[in-house]
Structures are given as structure tokens and as C-alpha cells.
């Protein structure tokens with residue numbers, strides 16, 4: 001999920017991002033985004049592209065019909081982790097990008113099951129690189145869950161080392177459950 005967060009601080013790296021994105025054609029971005037979820041979901045999903053500039057608008061690469069939205073890999077970061085998310089997750093991501101509290105109306109589901117995975121902080125949604133205290137590490141392909149009441153997350157593991165589902169960014173308004181679909185080791 002950290003991919004979204006990284007977008008916020010990409011302004012400094014923007015020239016690099018633009019160059020990297022230019023390497024993927026529109027068709028390649030759509031194909032990449034669709035790898036994030038089972039084909040039964042991504043086939044009819046709306047495919048959006050990341051905003052070209054910080055604070056800019058995401059653009060629609062392909063309109064969909066099933067309420068799901070897929071986004072391609074964010075090229076400025078290590079790994080290959082496109083995502084497909086439902087409406088609850090889309091609203092959560094917009095809240096993150098604007099640093100406002102998320103309004104989570106019901107349980108939300110997001111898929112990042114493309115092989116490849118990514119790297120990020122398990123404690124800081126806005127971290128862009130490793131720091132001694134931010135649990136930087138490998139996030140395997142996973143399904144992500146949002147819950148309306150964060151209290152129900154209490155007692156769940158909060159680190160990747162559990163090997164199974166864990167709560168990412170547990171001490172923040174952006175806490176969510178990560179459910180690995182492959183080994184958490186890399």
C-alpha cells in the first residue's frame with residue numbers, strides 16, 4: 001500500500017518518474033495494472049494512471065463497469081506492484097494523498113497479487129527510503145483489507161515477521177491488514 005504514499009513525496013524525483021513512465025505505453029500500463037487482481041475482477045475494472053505531477057489528477061486509461069479500479073506499477077519505486085482496489089480503498093487512497101483522515105464506510109478489499117512485490121516502510125505511510133526505525137522491507141504480493149473500526153485490529157500481528165496476515169501502519173489512521181499471498185521472505 002505504501003506506493004500511494006510515495007506519490008506524495010515524488011516531487012523531487014519527478015523527472016525520473018516521468019522518464020520511467022514514458023517507457024510503458026498505454027497498453028503496457030493497462031496490461032500491468034490488470035495483473036494486480038484475478039482476471040475476473042481486472043477484466044472489467046477501470047484502469048487509471050498515476051497523476052503525472054504531485055497534486056495532479058489521475059487519468060483514466062480505460063473505463064470499467066464493475067466498480068474496481070486498477071493502477072499500474074509506480075515506476076519511481078523498487079519492485080513491480082500494481083494494484084486493483086474497490087471504492088472503499090479508492091477513497092482511502094485519496095485521503096492518504098491529501099493527508100486527511102480516511103472515512104471507511106465498510107470493509108474494503110484491495111489486490112496487489114502480481115508477482116514481484118515491493119519495498120516500503122511498515123510504520124510510516126509517507127516514508128520513501130529505509131530508516132533505522134521505519135521497518136523498511138519487502139512486501140510480498142498480497143491482498144489488503146480495510147475495516148471501519150480500527151479497534152478490531154488490536155491483537156493482530158503488526159510486523160511482517162509473523163509470516164501471515166499483519167497490520168501495516170498500525171499506529172496511524174491508515175492502518176490496514178496485509179494478507180500475503182506468497183512467502184514474506186525474499
Ligand SMILES: [Cu+2]
Pocket residue numbers: 001002112142144
Ligand atoms: Cu498493498
